[in-house]
Amino acid sequence: MRRRENEKTAVLFERPVRRLLRAALDVVLPPRCVDCRSAVDRQGGLCPECWKKLSFIEGTVCTVCGYPVETDPGRDMLCGACAQRRPSYARARSALRYDDASRDLILAFKHGDRTELATTFGTWMSRCGTDLLSRCDVVVPVPLHWRRLFRRRYNQTALLARSVASARHDVSVLPDALRRLNNDPSQAGRNAAARRDNVRSAFGVSPRATRDLRNSRALVVDDVFTTGATVEACARTLLAAGAAEVSVLTLGRVVRSDSDPI
Ligand SMILES: [Zn+2]
Numbered sequence: 001m002r003r004r005e006n007e008k009t010a011v012l013f014e015r016p017v018r019r020l021l022r023a024a025l026d027v028v029l030p031p032r033c034v035d036c037r038s039a040v041d042r043q044g045g046l047c048p049e050c051w052k053k054l055s056f057i058e059g060t061v062c063t064v065c066g067y068p069v070e071t072d073p074g075r076d077m078l079c080g081a082c083a084q085r086r087p088s089y090a091r092a093r094s095a096l097r098y099d100d101a102s103r104d105l106i107l108a109f110k111h112g113d114r115t116e117l118a119t120t121f122g123t124w125m126s127r128c129g130t131d132l133l134s135r136c137d138v139v140v141p142v143p144l145h146w147r148r149l150f151r152r153r154y155n156q157t158a159l160l161a162r163s164v165a166s167a168r169h170d171v172s173v174l175p176d177a178l179r180r181l182n183n184d185p186s187q188a189g190r191n192a193a194a195r196r197d198n199v200r201s202a203f204g205v206s207p208r209a210t211r212d213l214r215n216s217r218a219l220v221v222d223d224v225f226t227t228g229a230t231v232e233a234c235a236r237t238l239l240a241a242g243a244a245e246v247s248v249l250t251l252g253r254v255v256r257s258d259s260d261p262i
C-alpha cells in the first residue's frame with residue numbers, strides 16, 4: 001500500500017521534472033530526427049520525410065496475431081494462419097511493418113549501439129499495444145543467449161521492454177525470466193517449420209521468476225515478429241511455468257504479400 005502511495009507521489013513530481021529536463025536537453029542538444037538527424041521540434045521524434053517512409057500498422061488486423069488484413073470483414077477477424085492453427089499467445093500486436101525503411105533503423109538499434117532509440121520505439125509500441133499493456137502484470141523480453149549478450153553488450157529487447165513498461169507504473173519488467181537454453185543459430189534464412197523446430201526447446205524459465213509468473217498475465221516483448229516461432233516458443237514456456245495468459249508486443253512485423261514464400 002505504502003509502495004503504491006510512494007509511486008503516486010513519484011508520478012506527480014515526475015512530469016514537471018521531466019519537462020524541465022527536456023527543456024534543458026533541448027538547449028544543450030537540439031532535437032534531431034532519430035533517423036536522418038535533421039532538425040525536428042522534439043527529442044526522439046522523426047522528421048516528416050522519415051515519418052512518411054515508415055509504415056505503421058494501422059487499420060484492421062487479425063484479432064489474434066495482429067497481421068494486417070486488407071478488408072474489414074467484422075470484429076473477430078482471424079488471418080488464415082490463426083484460423084488453421086491458433087497460437088499459444090492470446091494476442092500479438094506490432095508497431096511497424098518490417099520493410100526497407102524500418103530495417104535500417106531497427107538494425108542501427110540492434111547492432112549499431114543506438115540504444116537511445118529504445119525510448120522512441122517504446123512509445124510507438126505502447127501506442128499500438130495499449131490494450132495489451134493495460135491488462136498485463138509483467139513484461140518479459142525475449143532473451144539473448146549469454147554468448148550473444150557478451151558480444152553485443154546489451155539485450156536490445158530488454159531495453160524495449162523497459163521503455164514499453166515505463167508507460168505504466170504498476171507492472172514489473174522481468175528481464176531474466178526467460179532463458180535461452182541453447183545458443184540458437186540465427187533464425188535468418190529458415191522457413192516457418194524450420195524456425196519452429198529450431199526454437200521449440202530453446203527457452204526455459206529462471207527459478208527466481210517462477211513466483212512472479214504464476215497466474216500472471218505476461219507481455220512478451222521482441223524486436224521483430226517474423227514467423228512468430230520465437231514468441232510462440234516463449235509463450236509456451238511461460239504458460240508451462242504457470243502464467244495465466246501471454247500476449248506479445250513487437251516493434252516490427254514482417255508482412256508478406258500472398259505471393260511471397262513463407
Ligand atoms: Zn528524418
Ligand SMILES: [Zn+2]
Binds near residue numbers: 062067078079083
Ligand atoms: Zn492471425
